[in-house]
Amino acid sequence: MTPGYRALIHASEYDRVPVALSNAENLFNELGEEAVEIRMVAYADGVLGFCADGPNTASMDRLADRGVQFVVCANSLRSRNLVKENFPDYVGTVPAGIAELVIRQAEGWSYVRP
Amino acid sequence: MTPGYRALIHASEYDRVPVALSNAENLFNELGEEAVEIRMVAYADGVLGFCADGPNTASMDRLADRGVQFVVCANSLRSRNLVKENFPDYVGTVPAGIAELVIRQAEGWSYVRP
Amino acid sequence: MTPGYRALIHASEYDRVPVALSNAENLFNELGEEAVEIRMVAYADGVLGFCADGPNTASMDRLADRGVQFVVCANSLRSRNLVKENFPDYVGTVPAGIAELVIRQAEGWSYVRP
Numbered sequence: 001m002t003p004g005y006r007a008l009i010h011a012s013e014y015d016r017v018p019v020a021l022s023n024a025e026n027l028f029n030e031l032g033e034e035a036v037e038i039r040m041v042a043y044a045d046g047v048l049g050f051c052a053d054g055p056n057t058a059s060m061d062r063l064a065d066r067g068v069q070f071v072v073c074a075n076s077l078r079s080r081n082l083v084k085e086n087f088p089d090y091v092g093t094v095p096a097g098i099a100e101l102v103i104r105q106a107e108g109w110s111y112v113r114p
Numbered sequence: 115m116t117p118g119y120r121a122l123i124h125a126s127e128y129d130r131v132p133v134a135l136s137n138a139e140n141l142f143n144e145l146g147e148e149a150v151e152i153r154m155v156a157y158a159d160g161v162l163g164f165c166a167d168g169p170n171t172a173s174m175d176r177l178a179d180r181g182v183q184f185v186v187c188a189n190s191l192r193s194r195n196l197v198k199e200n201f202p203d204y205v206g207t208v209p210a211g212i213a214e215l216v217i218r219q220a221e222g223w224s225y226v227r228p
Numbered sequence: 229m230t231p232g233y234r235a236l237i238h239a240s241e242y243d244r245v246p247v248a249l250s251n252a253e254n255l256f257n258e259l260g261e262e263a264v265e266i267r268m269v270a271y272a273d274g275v276l277g278f279c280a281d282g283p284n285t286a287s288m289d290r291l292a293d294r295g296v297q298f299v300v301c302a303n304s305l306r307s308r309n310l311v312k313e314n315f316p317d318y319v320g321t322v323p324a325g326i327a328e329l330v331i332r333q334a335e336g337w338s339y340v341r342p
Contacts, residue, residue: 007330012133012228019240019272023326026303030324044133044228075140096144098137098226102121105224110333112326113227113341114240114272126247126342158247158342189254210258212251212340216235219338227341 005035006109008101011042017049019114021059024068033067039104043073043097047080052088064090073097119149120223122215125156131163133228135173138182147181153218157187157211161194166202178204187211233263234337236329239270245277247342249287252296261295267332271301271325275308280316292318301325 007027011020024038042050049056050072064070070091077083077093084093094100105111121141125134138152156164163170164186178184184205191197191207198207208214219225235255239248252266270278277284278300292298298319305311305321312321322328333339 005330005334007326009326010226012130016240022272026301026324027326027330030327031330036330044136073140096140098121098123098141099144101226102119102141102145102150102224106119106222108334110330111225111339112238112329124340126244158250187254210254212235212237212255213258215340216233216255216259216264216338220233220336225339 005031006037006104007039008104008109008111009038009040010101010111010113011040011046011049012044012113014045014048016114017042017046017056018059021056021063023112023114024063025059028066037069038067039069039071039109041071041073041094041097041100043076047072047076047082050088050091051082051086053086057088060088064088071097071100073100119145120151120218121153122218122223122225123152123154124215124225124227125154125160125163126158126227128159128162130228131156131160131170132173135170135177137226137228138177139173142180151183152181153183153185153223155185155187155208155211155214157190161186161190161196164202164205165196165200167200171202174202178202185211185214187214233259234265234332235267236332236337236339237266237268238329238339238341239268239274239277240272240341242273242276244342245270245274245284246287249284249291251340251342252291253287256294265297266295267297267299267337269299269301269322269325269328271304275300275304275310278316278319279310279314281314285316288316292316299325299328301328
């Protein structure tokens, strides 16, 4: 029986993305992959930290393999001339990162902003 | 029938205020003004970003017209020698921004810190 | 009868620790010590702000006297070559700060990230 924790980790700034990724790793290590669902939501300059040609892909790949969900904000992509193809395949898009964060908290997800 | 989302957007740093304002705009655009209540809470140097003589008033004016609530922390004003008159008319004050954030989350509001 | 507010204040960056401490003070001043439980959770470089030889100990001492709980992330200590003895006696450790933040929110605690 799992406690069913659900965690939103908010990547809002480029410089905080490494801490956000480390958070996801530590959360899985502490609770176990079966006990917590992790969704990383990037918007604003946070999306730059998830780019396929950036410094964080090795860490992202490992976390995606363990089940972490990655999503980026379509509004933030548009204003930075980025497209879905700039990100690893497992990174999804949501129309508005802010809506994702608000709606999921209303559904009971915990929220952490590294 | 509205889903009744309620969102606290926390303006804690001066440099993050533009992202906070953009969040409010994107949230309204995505969910519609009738579906979400937005309250922007500024404290610490975040209050500087709401000043009437600052760079963000055009964006704030538009959001206030669409129904966004703006409040600043009275403790933060006092320690910066600011008064209510330094802000646009639609900006309210709360005795303690931190209390506002804690109490409203206990009432079910979602919280985002840009 | 107390409302039983419970507040997590997240110290994630060294530079934000003074604001986090000021938040705790303002929250107690506004609601009263009997009405709110405050738990300050430091991880990443936030833990540096709680060190016994740092600039924040006078403020921390006062808050600990008033009942604020202080905890630091053991993962963050390990990666910075810090041990429990680098912190004031009243500072506790948790195995993973991120897990603390996720689990307590699931239990109804409010979350603020200064």
